[in-house]
Amino acid sequence: MTTEQAERGAIALDVKNNSTIGQFLWIGFYSSIFTLLTLTIFRFWARTIVRKRLWADTTIGGTPLEYTGKGSELFIGFLIAIVTVMVPIVGAIVAAQLLLPPIYTAVVIAVVYLGFFILIGVALFLARRYQLSRTNWRGVRFEQRGSPWAYGFIAFGYGLLSAITLGWFAPAMRLRLEKRMWNNAFFGDMAFTYDNSKEARTEPVYKSYILAYIGVILYYALIFGGMFQLGLMDSMGSGGMPDIRDIGILYALAFGGAILFLLFVAWHEAVMLRQITKSISLGDVKLKSTFSTWDLIGLVLTNLLLVIFTLGFGAIAAQMRTWRKICRRIEVDGTLELARIHQAASRGPRSGEGMADAFDLSGGV
C-alpha cells in the first residue's frame, strides 16, 4: 500500500488468514490444563486468548483485525446472566416440580421452556453485539445495532414456522435472520447491507436442502431403527436401563450415521455459506465466497481426525482451520474510502456474552 492510497483511504481489501495449527494446538493444550486447574473458570480467558490470536492472524487489506475483549468481561457477563436468568429459571422449575401439583408443574415448565427458546435468540444476538463491539480494524470498531428482544421473538417465530412446516422454512429462516443481523451491523458509521431479494438468491438453496432433508430423515431412521432393532425402546418404556453393549452399538451407529449425514448436508451448508457471503456488502465492497462442497467435507473430516488424534486438545485448532478456510475462500470486490468512515457510535456492552455462556451456546470460539 502506498502513502497516497492510504491518504485517499481507498485500498483493496483482500482477506487473509495465516494462523498455524501448531500455535492453536498449544493454546488448546495449555488452556485445557488451566481450565481444569481453575474448575473451568479459565475458559473465559481461554476463549479470549483464542480470539485475540485468530483476529490478529486475520488481515484485511494488510491490516489485522484486533480483538479487544477481555476474559474478565466474559466472566462477569456470565455471572450476571447466571444471577438474572439462569437462577430464576432453574429455581422456577425446581420449585414447581417440588411444590406444585403435577398439572401446574407442567404448565410452569411449558412456560419456562417457551421463554427459554426466545432467550436463545436474545442470547445469540447479545453475543454477536459483544463480539463486534470488541473488534477493531484500523482504529475503528464494528457495531451491532438493533434490538436483541426483537431478534429473539422473530427467531422464535421463525422457529415455530419451521417446526410447523416440518423444517421446510428452515433455510429461509436462516437467510432472514442473517439479513436481520447484517442489516444492523456497522463498521464504524458505515452500514453493512444484506440483500435477500429473489434476484440475489442465486445459489441453489432449496435444491440442496432437499438432499439435506433426505439426509436428516435417513439419519433418524438409522438411529431409531437401530434402537428398535436392539429393543432399547422396550426397555426404556419399562423403566429399565439398556446394557452397555447396546449403548456402544448405538454410539457407533450415531457416529457412522453422522459421517453419512455429512455427505448429505455438505452441499447445502456450502451453498448457504456462499449465499450468505455474497449477500453481504459494505459500501461499494461486495463479498463472495468460493467455498465448495468438497472444501466442507474435507474440512470436517480432517478436523474430526485432528480432534480425535489429539484427544480433544485439537478442538480449538479445528475451529481455527474452519475460520482459516472461510477466510481463504473469501473474495472481495470494490474499495472503501476509509478516510470517510468514522468511529462507531456506541462502545458496546460493558460485559460479555453472558446469556450465551450461561446457555452454553458460545460453542468454543
Next chain:
Amino acid sequence: MTALEGRFHDGVTAAEHRVAVTIVEDGLEIAGAGARAFWRKQDVVVVDKSGDVWRLSSSETPDARLAIEKSKAAETALRDGGILDPRRDAIRGLWLAGGLLALSASLAFIVFVAIPLGAEPLARATPRDVEEQLGENLARQVNVFMRPCEKTAPADAAIMPLLNDLEAAGDPGFTIMLTFVQEDTPNALAVAGGQIMVTSGLLETLESPDELAAVIAHEIGHVKSRDGMIALYRNAGLGILLELITGGSGVAQQIVMVGGQLTELSYTRAQEARADRVAIAIMGDAGLDPAALARAFERLKGYKRGDGDEPRVPKQMRDMHVPEWLQSHPDIDNRIVRARAAQRPARAIAMSPEDWATVRAACKAK
C-alpha cells in the same frame, strides 16, 4: 530524542497515517500528515506484540492504534523509553493466575464446605408444611421407578399399631406415611416430609418384625433430623452451582462432580450415625430391643445382589439413603457393634406372628 517510523490509526476515521514517533521524557509524540497525537507514557498499552510490528494504544484514546515495525533499534528505543516493559506483562500474568486460583479455591470452599454446612440450618428453617408438600411430590417421582405394591390394605392395617408406637416414641415432627414398594433390593428410604418406603426385597430379607421395626425407626430418625430436606438442599446447591459455574463443560465438571460425591458420602455417614442413635432410642422407648437394628444390618450385609437386581431408581434419588453402600461400607460393622451394645430385653413384641405374616406378604397380593 529518537524518532521511529510508524503507521497510525487515530481512532476517529479508518484512514491510515504514516507518522514519525518521537520518544520523549514523558511519552510518545506522534506526528505525520493529517495526524498528530501525544500519548503519555503511563497511558501507553502494548495491545499486540506477536506479529512483525508492535501494536500500541493509549488508554486515553483506546481505539487509536500505532504500529511500529519491529527492529533491534526500535526495541532498544522503546525499552529505554519505558514503553516496552516485559516485567509488566509478567506481573499482569501472575495477578491473573493468582486471581483465578483464589477464585477456584473459594469455589471449592463453597462446594466442599459452605454448601454441606449450610444445608442443615436451611433445612431446619424450612416450614414443615413446605417439606410435607415437597415430600409428597418427591415420593410421587420415586414411585415412577419404584411402583407401590398393590392391594396392601391388610398389611397397612397390620403394621399400623407398630408404626403408631414408633412414631409416638420418636416424635419425628411429621406424620409418617409408609409405602410398600416393588423392588428386589432390600432397602428402606426416607424421603422428605415423613414419606418412608419399604421395599418388597426388605420384607423378604428381614426375618423378624422387630428387625423391621428397627429399620423403620432408623428411617424415622432420618425424618426427625430432616435428612431428606438436608440432602435436597445439598444436592440442589451442589448441582446448580456446578452446572452453572462449569456451564456443562466436560472433563473438569466430571472431576468436580466426583469430588462433590465424596463429601456427600462422608456427610451421609454422619447422618446415618445420627439416625441410628435415634432408632436405638425409639426402639428402647417402644419397649423393643434396640439390638434388632444390628440384626437387620447383618441381614442386609449378608444380602448378595444377584444378576439383574440393579436397583431401578436413578442414582440421584437413591442418594436419599441407606442402599448400596450399606453393603460395602466398612462403617457398617461399627454400626452393628454400636447397635448390639444397646441391647436390652424387650418388654413388648413388635407384632403378632399373624400380623408379621400379613406384612411380609404385603407385595404378594395378585
